[in-house]
Amino acid sequence: MNFDILRIDGVKAKTGIARSTIYLRIEQxxxxxxxxxxxxxxxxxxxxxxxxxxxxxxxxxxxxxIGLVKKIELERKKFKKII
Structure with a gap:
């Protein structure tokens, strides 16, 4: 797994969507x-x-x-247990 961290501009560049759309998709x-x-x-x-x-x-x-996003967010919680 790659642990490179993207800030909002990096996410915009990788997805091709605007900041407001990023936060809308997070809400969704x-x-x-x-x-x-x-x-x-x-x-x-x-x-x-x-x-x-x-x-x-x-x-x-x-x-x-949506299912993938839930899985991703669960995986983050597993990192905490490892550390």
């Missing part, structure tokens, strides 16, 4: 929520965004992507 469950990287800064793991893009390009439905 179509993108994972960002996590704190210190202070008021948030980010996303690059691999998480790549996985969502792969699901979109392979023709997954919104329901399937």
């Amino acid at each position: 469950g179509l993108l994972p929520k960002p996590f704190s990287i210190g202070g008021k800064s948030v980010g996303w793991l690059s691999d998480e965004i790549v996985r969502i893009n792969a699901a979109r390009t392979s023709g997954c439905s919104n329901e399937e992507i």
Whole structure:
């Protein structure tokens, strides 16, 4: 797994969507929520965004992507147990 952290501009570049659309998709469950990287800064793991893009390009439905997002967010919780 790649642990490179993307800020909002990186997510915009990788997805091709606007900031407002990113946050709309987060509300819809179509993108994972960002996590704190210190202070008021948030980010996303690059691999998480790549996985969502792969699901979109392979023709997954919104329901399937919502399931993937839930899986991604669960995986984050597992990291905490490992550390």
